[in-house]
Amino acid sequence: MVATSLEVRGVSLRFGGVRALTDVSFSIKDGELFSIIGPNGAGKTSIVNCISGRYKPTEGQLLYQDRDITGLTPNARASLGIGRTFQNLALFHHMSVLDNIMVGRHHLLKNNFITGSLYWLTGARKEELAHRRKVEEIIDFLDLQSVRKAQAGTLPYGLRKRVELARAMALEPRLILLDEPMAGMNFEEKEDMARYIVDLNEEFGMTVVMIEHDMGVVMDISHRVMVLDFGRKIAEGDPAAVLADPHVKRAYLGEEDEVLVDPDDKPAAPECAA
Numbered sequence: 001m002v003a004t005s006l007e008v009r010g011v012s013l014r015f016g017g018v019r020a021l022t023d024v025s026f027s028i029k030d031g032e033l034f035s036i037i038g039p040n041g042a043g044k045t046s047i048v049n050c051i052s053g054r055y056k057p058t059e060g061q062l063l064y065q066d067r068d069i070t071g072l073t074p075n076a077r078a079s080l081g082i083g084r085t086f087q088n089l090a091l092f093h094h095m096s097v098l099d100n101i102m103v104g105r106h107h108l109l110k111n112n113f114i115t116g117s118l119y120w121l122t123g124a125r126k127e128e129l130a131h132r133r134k135v136e137e138i139i140d141f142l143d144l145q146s147v148r149k150a151q152a153g154t155l156p157y158g159l160r161k162r163v164e165l166a167r168a169m170a171l172e173p174r175l176i177l178l179d180e181p182m183a184g185m186n187f188e189e190k191e192d193m194a195r196y197i198v199d200l201n202e203e204f205g206m207t208v209v210m211i212e213h214d215m216g217v218v219m220d221i222s223h224r225v226m227v228l229d230f231g232r233k234i235a236e237g238d239p240a241a242v243l244a245d246p247h248v249k250r251a252y253l254g255e256e257d258e259v260l261v262d263p264d265d266k267p268a269a270p271e272c273a274a
């Protein structure tokens with residue numbers, strides 16, 4: 001039997017009078033590629049923030065590998081193996097690609113800057129070499145070799161999104177949360193990113209939770225999809241079943257007999273980086 005990675009039980013979240021989430025429950029199996037979709041303001045980022053620990057649910061519980069993580073800080077959750085990327089790029093623009101990715105490993109560093117003064121005498125150097133090897137593996141996997149020394153802020157948008165994914169992967173998460181990994185990308189960049197996400201799920205064995213607006217990509221690569229609307233779960237299942245669900249069509253289009261995937265869907269214009 002496949003183990004459960006994450007279980008979300010009856011999570012509600014309020015900001016003053018705003019109900020961002022109402023009684024949302026779902027569970028994700030180890031190794032799944034699970035997508036969360038829904039119209040703007042539906043609560044997608046809110047649920048991901050509840051999973052990463054950025055937001056504390058007003059009600060409900062979160063279990064990761066059968067352990068209650070509801071009260072844990074984001075750092076404690078990262079140490080348990082929950083990694084994430086952000087909707088808006090959160091890179092250190094003046095640092096190199098390599099150093100940005102190394103930052104992603106700080107949860108795994110046993111030696112801090114104090115013990116680092118014993119660098120050559122202790123195992124610190126050995127540890128750093130092991131970290132560098134892991135980072136190089138990720139750089140190879142994401143085809144970032146040619147830009148490894150470049151300043152992150154000088155790279156085109158699509159590449160910066162890839163560096164952010166590299167940094168999240170550097171934590172070696174068992175569960176990775178991707179908030180709009182393809183936002184603002186052109187068609188080729190989206191295709192590349194979709195391939196990397198499938199590979200990190202299949203080759204690295206990471207369980208993936210992805211928020212994405214590009215319905216074509218979501219339906220192509222997800223094992224299961226959950227739909228939120230006004231903070232409530234309105235559908236969950238395999239992509240074909242969700243696509244055919246009348247509630248989902250209504251939520252997106254306001255009517256029942258149109259298709260969700262627009263065949264003339266044009267790539268979104270690139271976003272400006274934060």
Ligand SMILES: Nc1ncnc2c1ncn2[C@@H]1O[C@H](COP(=O)(O)OP(=O)(O)OP(=O)(O)O)[C@@H](O)[C@H]1O
Pocket residue numbers: 015018019020038039040041042043044045046047
């Ligand atoms: N920090 C916050 N303070 C107040 N209200 C918030 C906050 N974060 C989210 N909300 C509100 O909660 C609701 C859900 O927002 P959320 O960002 O989770 O939606 P979303 O589905 O991710 O939207 P989008 O697709 O536009 O990113 C919205 O009404 C939003 O205004």
